[in-house]
Amino acid sequence: NTIATVQAIQKQWPTTQITWITGKLEAQLLAAIEGVEVIVFDKKAGLDGYKALWKQLKGREFDALLHMQYAIRASVATLGIKAKYKLGFSSDRSQDFQTLFTSVKVPSPQSLHVADGLMAFAHQIGILNTELDWALSYSTQDQEWAESHVSCDKPNLLIVPGASKAYKNWNAEGYIDVIHHARAQGWNVILAGSPAQVELDLADAIQSRLEEPCLNLVGQSSILQMLALIDKVDMVIAP
Structure with missing residues (x-):
């Protein structure tokens, strides 16, 4: 579902650099899409995992951070990431106090499907074509x-x-x-x-x-x- 959102951004803004922070297992799937920098966050490493992530991103600032995870550990990870805007779920969809970690609340779509909820992030930053579509490749x-x-x-x-x-x-x-x-x-x-x-x-x-x-x-x-x-x-x- 998140891949569809990322590829919608790539279609409208093909030169945009996209960095995706994810877990070890999920990173395998991201090998199936092109043009995305993948940074692995070791969720099981506790504080050391956060320190390693923040060290890797030290000195970088993003135009927008799309915080598309409810989990509190994902919210904590955003504390060490510099971004002009940190987008998260609106209060009616937020869980685990996620609204406390974001500066822009993405309005909830009428559809309850997860994919539509994530695509709302792309719409919020200006993506016009938010139809669900994705392309994955494998060897x-x-x-x-x-x-x-x-x-x-x-x-x-x-x-x-x-x-x-x-x-x-x-x-x-x-x-x-x-x-x-x-x-x-x-x-x-x-x-x-x-x-x-x-x-x-x-x-x-x-x-x-x-x-x-x-x-x-x-x-x-x-x-x-x-x-x-x-x-x-x-x-x-x-x-």
Whole structure:
């Protein structure tokens, strides 16, 4: 969703230098877009992570900082970043006291979709075309990896059962019912996801209850391989 916002800015202002601060895992996905400086912030390093980030940005000032994360750790990170304007969510959408860390509040769009909420940041700084559109690329090796894991004679259903936070997840029994139904309709079912323990555990719970386990790729792909896999399947179900 954030990629669509960044690429909308690039289309209107192709010479604008864009710096994206993100975590280690998320940085893998940003290799799929061009023209963006990626700075990795180690969220698990505590105070040392903040110091390393601020040291890397020392002496730099940005025209605008788009603070598009609710998390308090992201807000703390902005304290050491110089910018003429720091844009954040308006009070009706803000969480974790984010409004205290920003100087410009971005009005909320009528749509409740996350992508529209993020695109509002681009509109606020003057981007005229804010239609949702994005382009991502991956290597031939990623494509070949994905092709080796899909069925050639059945439609492929990719299920990403787990989110990073367990409270967002459906239960294993619900996914099992979906898998049984899909297989009855002739679909090949694949499980995929990150190596986060909550996702591994949910995938194991699903597999253990199936007479015929699915191909389980949870924790076994890079982000770009996952991107290629999503391209190659016919349907995706994810939280």
